[in-house]
Amino acid sequence: MSDTTAPIELPVIDITDPNDPAVGKAMLDAAAKYGFLYVNSKGSDFSVEDVDRGFGLSKKFFASPAAEKETCRITPNNRGWSGMHTETLDPEHQRTSKSTNPSIINQTQNPSLTSPRAMNFGDFVNGKAQQPLPASLTPHESEIHDFATLCNKTCSRILNLLALGLEVPQDFLTSRHDPSKGPTGSILRYLYYPSIFSPATASYKHDKDVRAGAHSDYGSITLLFQRPGQPGLEILTPEGTWAPVPIVPGPQPDAFPFPPILVNIGDLLSYWTDGLLKSTVHRVVFPLTEQRSPNPQDRYTLVYFCHPVDTTELVPVPSKVVTEHREKSGGVGVVGFGGGAGSMEPGKRPLTAAEHLESRLAATYGFTKE
Ligand SMILES: O=C(O)CCC(=O)C(=O)O
Ligand SMILES: [Fe+2]
Helix, strand or coil: CCCCCCCCCCEEECCCCCCHHHHHHHHHHHHHHHCEEEEEECCCCCCHHHHHHHHHHHHHHHHHHHHHHHCCCCCCCEEEECCCCCCCCCCCCCCCCCCCCCHHCCCCCCCCCCCCCCEEEEECCEEECCCCCCCCCHHHHHHHHHHHHHHHHCCCCCHHHHHHHHHCCCCCCHHHHHHHHCCCEEEEEEEEECCCCCHHHHCCCCCCCCCEEEEEECCCCCEEEEECCCCCCEEEECCCEEECCCCCCCHHHHCCCCCEEEEEEEHHHHHHHCCCCCCCEEEECCCHHHHHHHCCCEEEEEEEEECECCEECCCCCHHHHHHHHHCCCCCCCCCCCCHHHCCCCCCCCCCCHHHHHHHHHHHHHCCCCC
């Protein structure tokens, strides 16, 4: 299942009008077929400057001294900085050696492991981060908060359109993702992947090593901002091959003010819709095209993982589209992690969003709640 095939062609959806049922249908179809789609940057809530500023802050952070980053090392609430070797996204394949013993690969001191450098920001309260910020970012707290707020606004458009496609009350999803109603698991994340030519990764091979192991995301939807000339994302197709996702789709790269925002469905929304919406496995590699480029670049991405308010109960979505899917697929099968919301046992209370997230984080970081 490790062949890399032709790049995948995903639809680009214009979300300027979040109340257009035809757009809602197109959004739902893409989410059900691929689990991935692009949102046209033109109809999003972001200006070119907003996105440039976000990438500028990320670069500033990753260029700052390690001792400064250490002051905000990642904690069990998933906030903070992780250098290499903290995440175990896909322990089977995330290695350079041929060893197949996961207990060896899983050791954080194993120098052959690679994982992205990341900085995670959780909810802001009244514009204030609820976590230590490093010296490089303390003067920029309000800009980081503004970026996260824009992400949440764009997610609201997308969730509104998905609700239209699902034919449920239009605010069914947005009202459950409103951070003013309480803490959420949402995370804004800066990511940095050195190019295969950088000293940190020079011994790596494009066909053996990955920059971020195969995984699915945990939340409802994820926004991914990418820069031209910094490819690497691949998604697992239903045929079991890896398909690269172009940064700018289509024949006219200049058609967009900045590269379209890549959106994908996470495990929670897949669980909530009994697998109708797909939480597609993806990974980040050192692409061959990039290695052959005369000017190979490090890859920086900005990611926003949108989660519901923690206390949201993941009751079955009251959607006839979901019900039809459930009936057609012969009941709820294995959906993400722990079955689907529709397989709730009588008399048992539904899982909350916070419980769903906790179970996924425990699997990735080995964190367990006391
Ligand atoms: O940086 C990327 O391209 C993807 C990141 C990603 O998949 C993640 O952080 O979950
Ligand atoms: Fe991901």
